[in-house]
Amino acid sequence: MSESSYSLLGLWPIINRWKKLVLAAVVLAAVLSTVVALLLPNIYRSTAVFFPTNPESTDPDRLVDGGKLELGGRSEDLDRIITIGQSQPAAELLINEFGLYKHYEAGAPGNDAAENAVLYQFNSNLSIVHNERDAIELTFEDKDKELAARLANRLVQVIDSINQQLTLENRRSVLGLYKLRFDFLQSEFEQSRKQLVQARRRYGIYGLEQQGRYMAREIITLESKVHQAEGSGNTAQAAGARRALEALTDPSGPNTINLERYVQGTDSMGLFVARLTDLQERLVKARGDYETADLTLRGKISSLYLVQKAYPATRKSKPVRWLIVVGAVVVTLAASIVLITLLELYERNRRASRYRPEPTTGAGL
Known part of the structure; x- marks a missing residue:
């Protein structure tokens, strides 16, 4: 069939x-x-x-x-x-x-x-x-x-x-490093400045170039006076000029500023001045870097x-x-069609099985 x-x-x-x-x-x-769409x-x-x-x-x-x-x-x-x-x-x-x-x-x-x-x-x-x-x-x-x-x-x-x-x-953290560097240089600068002041007081040197010129001019002047006085036979004047020259050149002399102290202090003062100048330049730069970093950290750039x-x-x-x-209507229509189709197929198969003849069996002659 x-x-x-x-x-x-x-x-x-x-x-x-x-x-x-x-x-x-x-x-x-x-x-x-x-209703649902209107309630949404x-x-x-x-x-x-x-x-x-x-x-x-x-x-x-x-x-x-x-x-x-x-x-x-x-x-x-x-x-x-x-x-x-x-x-x-x-x-x-x-x-x-x-x-x-x-x-x-x-x-x-x-x-x-x-x-x-x-x-x-x-x-x-x-x-x-x-x-x-x-x-x-x-x-x-x-x-x-x-x-x-x-x-x-x-x-x-x-x-x-x-x-x-x-x-x-x-x-x-970088700002902290800038601050630490600035504080260190500032401390070193103050310490070097104090050392320079102490050295000036010790050697009596407050201006290397000016005092060097003064020292050379005075020595030349006194030596000339000694020679002139000796040449003219002025013993007293020569002795006075010689004592003044020795006070200016002898380290044990009574002068606060003399040639020996000037020569001894020149090297130390040069080192202190160079150190102080270097620290000053580095301190100015470090201060500028710190201020720039601080200001830029406070500023907010999007x-x-x-x-x-x-x-x-x-x-x-x-x-x-x-x-x-529209979607609800289409889905409902499709689901309804599928459902009634399945029901029709079920009913058709049930009726077909009801009227189907039973198979017969018999003994052969």
Whole structure:
């Protein structure tokens, strides 16, 4: 006995026999889907668009030295920004700041169920993607369009702040090194200056070049007086000039400034002056470096280049109510057709098996 064949054209008589039930199911689905679609709240979407920058190009120290901002972000910069935006600390900061426990009706904070619910809802409403123009689009959805825009803009600020914090601690350590270097040089400079003052008092040298000229001029003058006095036979004048010359050249003489002390102090004074000059130059540079590092650390340069702020949406993004109704009707119609077709096949097979003749057996003669 040949198997029964079925075709799509054979569905129409089946649908026609069950048309009232099919029509009732479709009408019921349309009514229920319409009610559900009308009860769904409008969801608004706000999007902020920005470019990440290379952290090295936003280093204030480099900008002070004439560096330039690089607006194009590298792939690692894009990945880092997206990771920061999707991180739990950033989410918890915004959840607490905007009171999203109450807004999402997740319950009171402090228990795992409420925290998991609000985090899930927050992450479901958030989207951070890298578009084809190497920019980052941060989108936030919410039934409150003003809140969606404020959340998106605030999250951009949080991402910028956290991105700067990644290098802030290292820069503070560098600032500490600048301060340590400046304090050390300042201490050495003060110590060297005191040593120079003590050396000047000890040797009686307060101006190397001026005192050298004075010493040479006086020695030449006294020697000339000695020779003149001896040549003219003025013994008393020659003896006085000789005593004055010995006081100027003898280290045990009564003069505060004499040639021997000047010669002894010249090398020490030269070393002290050179040391003090070197420390002064290094101290001035270290002070400038420290002040520059301190000022640049206090100044905040954005690590993001904001192209478009998030604005409150002028129209809803979802739900598409007509699509919900049409989809419910189509699904219900298809399910109804499948169900009645299966019922018809079941009834047909049951009737066929009922009227099928029993096989007979007999003994051969």
